[in-house]
Amino acid sequence: MPFRTSRPLRFGDCDPSGIAYFPSYLNILVGVLEEFFGDAGAPWKDLIAERRIGTPTVRLDLTFAHPGFHGDTLDFELFVRRIGRSSLDLEHKVSAAGTLLWSARHSVVATSLDTHKSLAWPDDLRAALESRLET
Numbered sequence: 303m304p305f306r307t308s309r310p311l312r313f314g315d316c317d318p319s320g321i322a323y324f325p326s327y328l329n330i331l332v333g334v335l336e337e338f339f340g341d342a343g344a345p346w347k348d349l350i351a352e353r354r355i356g357t358p359t360v361r362l363d364l365t366f367a368h369p370g371f372h373g374d375t376l377d378f379e380l381f382v383r384r385i386g387r388s389s390l391d392l393e394h395k396v397s398a399a400g401t402l403l404w405s406a407r408h409s410v411v412a413t414s415l416d417t418h419k420s421l422a423w424p425d426d427l428r429a430a431l432e433s434r435l436e437t
């Protein structure tokens with residue numbers, strides 16, 4: 303089962319004609335990723351401030367299928383596709399009223415916020431991610 307959540311497409315996310323401005327999608331996507339980690343038992347506030355673990359993006363491959371418009375509700379589906387030593391491959395599907403607007407292949411890496419080098423997913427986080435892995 304993918305992780306699912308929704309976000310409204312606000313006035314400030316769109317151009318003057320009301321079409322979604324794609325850089326805004328990325329900001330919204332980061333919030334969805336943060337919500338996913340919180341749901342997996344690893345709120346970013348704790349991960350960053352207490353455990354000194356970051357999850358920077360190393361790859362983001364976006365495909366846009368249909369425009370989004372001011373007032374749409376964006377329905378996000380986040381699929382865990384692969385868990386590496388320190389990497390995590392995700393797929394996002396974003397729809398409005400049942401129509402796919404855009405999708406993304408997304409890789410993030412667990413890093414030490416002290417050395418800025420990759421680190422193996424801690425056991426608790428790996429277990430939480432594995433429980434969400436799509437087979």
Ligand SMILES: CC(C)(COP(=O)(O)OP(=O)(O)OC[C@H]1O[C@@H](n2cnc3c(N)ncnc32)[C@H](O)[C@@H]1OP(=O)(O)O)[C@@H](O)C(=O)NCCC(=O)NCCSC(=O)c1ccc(O)cc1
Pocket residue numbers: 350355356357358359360361385386387388389390409411413418419420421
């Ligand atoms: C993440 C890195 C430190 C990893 O470098 P290294 O420590 O030398 O490790 P490696 O090169 O061995 O790679 C580690 C893993 O990442 C994987 N990797 C590295 N690059 C890639 C790409 N481009 N695609 C897919 N996978 C990758 C690699 O295959 C390794 O996988 P595992 O086998 O699962 O461990 C380095 O690539 C880096 O700094 N990249 C820049 C990241 C960046 O600036 N992103 C831009 C946005 S910042 C951001 O999103 C963010 C910052 C802070 C936060 O708290 C949250 C988010």
